[in-house]
Amino acid sequence: MPPRIRSSQVLHRAESSLLQCINPTAPAAGRPSSTPSCSPSILLSSSTSPRQPSSQCCAFQRPQQTSSFSSTASRDLNKAQRNFWGWMRSYGRKHRDPTGRTNYLGGGSNPFPNNKEFKSQPVLSEAARSVIYDAVMKEGLPLKAVSAKYNVDMRRVAAVVRMKEIEKKWVKEGKPLARPYAKAVQTMLPYSNLTGEESEPFEPINDIHVHSYTMQQLFLPTSESRHFTRQDAAKAFGEHILAPDEKMRIPELIAFEKDVVAGVANEDAEANFFKATAASERAIADKHLALAQRDENNKTRVDSGRFEFRFERISVDSAGHDGRARRGVGWRYGVPFNDRRRAVVKIPTKVE
């Protein structure tokens, strides 16, 4: 918000200089408005009182006054405004102009001074995104390894790679990128370069889901001699409850830490970790490939020229003995369809 001009004298000068801009036939047209002493129109207007009746303003001798904007004097500042301008002159001075970095009211990383606990989380800088992309696409490291190396969530790593791919594709196609927007956002948010100089990691990467079954207190009688492990504890909460080790996003980190504790050289431990993460990634890829292959084997493609008809082989037995099983093929008979029911979310939940 631009500062308001307070004295009525200055206000009139501003008015008349505005008038000069609008009305080129005004006597002082073309003169710099910053020199009021030599401008006749400014002298005229400053001599007239703001509360003058409009009939005087409309005199023929002073045509520039006829199209003047409001001649009412500005109201005195209220308390809040006085406080604001007082603050603006002292502490608020540094918030007046953009600095190119974050310049939060609360100082540090808090843009909301009244919300003490709020912390503006850093985003990945352009350089950090390049580092991640190079690690995955040029060095060929597994996503899990990159995630562990830079303390960036695996899903974010994957997203960065995808976005970078799109960016490169657009550059190749000559599509314009929203660079000014990205730059503007980057000046307003804290960002991390992933150089390791930051005091804390970018984000937690090994958060595990806490199952509600495990949030209750449980007394389990067991013999003193029994070696009670995390797996046993998980079983005690429920047959389907997993131990934390199995719920971790990057369980290979456990083996890595064990290696380190056992005294394996750091390079060797890292190499083992990379090997294990690469193997797990390959296993997932193979699984997806096998599923796709299975689907493909179950299909016959017939090209009619205009369309390709894809025949998927099914079994009528999936409809069950009464033909009404939910897994049966086709629209079901004798059951209501809820696809037009109110208050049911019908927007697609995934993009294929």
Added chain:
Amino acid sequence: MVVKIRLARFGRTNSPFYNIVVSHARTARNSRPLEVIGTYDPIPKKDSYDTSGKLHKDIKLDITRARYWIGVGAQPTDTAWRLLSMVGIIEPKFRPSTTTTTEKKA
């Protein structure tokens, strides 16, 4: 009574979807059939990451049951005939078989 292999239209306005059914000829279109042997989605679709713009249609069919019903004298309608002939269950009715290339990918 004649047993037919025909399509039963489901879906909504402007988004048809068909069950490929075996039913008696004189029963209503959407009445409960003898058997549902498949589905036919007539709306052409694109592959997600395919930029060629080639369209495809998805059909589900129990080929064994279709062969059985043809074997016991069920009469496909023209549309059903066209679909069944594509997978080689019956001879094409209107076009010579050479124009439709039937290929099975492994």
